[in-house]
Amino acid sequence: MTAPHEAGANAIAMLTRRLAVGEEEAFREFHAQYFDRLHQFLLVVARGQEHEAREALQETLLRVARHAREFDDEKTFWCWLRAVARNAARDAGRKRTRYRKLLETFAHFTRPALPTGPDADDDRLTAVIDECLAEFAPEDRALLHGKYLAGATVNELSAKEGLTAKAIESRLLRLRRELRERVLAKLRRS
């Protein structure tokens, strides 16, 4: 019987090996698994600048396709992906105007110190989401919590709240938009 972490490591080893030899199906799997995760990571790296994050994401995925190699476990692979993403974001940053770079450098030196461990950016995003969720009204927070943390369905939530499913979906849509704006604003300020 294979342990779950061992099976996961084998899956990553197999996926990265297939990526390294240029198998297209492997890239589809990788893209499906890591597109959103890398996007979220780059949102933090780009400090909430969506356009820059997306530009860097595009470059990151291309670099992975070109230079992928085999990794033994998911943690090492994710570390490598983060390094590739950071480099892509930095290279994209170099293309921006000198004036803007100067302003960013100035802002970098004047902003308060942030956690700088290997998982600092991942932790930062989690902290920002928690902060944003805490700012919502209790009933809104409960709805988001029920849907995304407790895993309840829209029908279950509608039954609990005494509202129609359409009304719940509408509220969730509004809350997601609000959360997005709050997260981006906090990342820009950080």
Place this chain on the structure above:
Amino acid sequence: MKRHRHDELLKEAFSDRELEALREVTLARGLAAQRSKRRMRNLRNGVMMTGPVLVLLVTVLFWRSSNPIPSQPITGAHPPAVASIPSLKIYPAVKATDAPPIPTISDSELLALYADRSVGLLGKPGQQKLVFFDQPVKAVN
């Protein structure tokens, strides 16, 4: 687990038309890059497989052109198999040294050989050419 739930929440919060378009574009470009990488890999493998053979072939051809194999001298060391048949007369192998020497003649003796024709010797002594004046001259490269 909490991180996973956040991922889902963020995915839905940040998903828009532009991001979906980016998803499609990056997938297509990544697949193209994978195809290109695989082609290059196959090409490299092909070169690595056939390269040494080609190098060996070229080396052998070059060596053979610069060192031609001398023709085997005919000697009596290996008599033919028919030698045991009593009805056949065996001749000894002819060595190059057994051939009669080529006789040397003087200019006048040479011209005397063609007394009935119009001939002459042209050129410096030692590099002379025999020329027949009674027939058209052929172009010689």
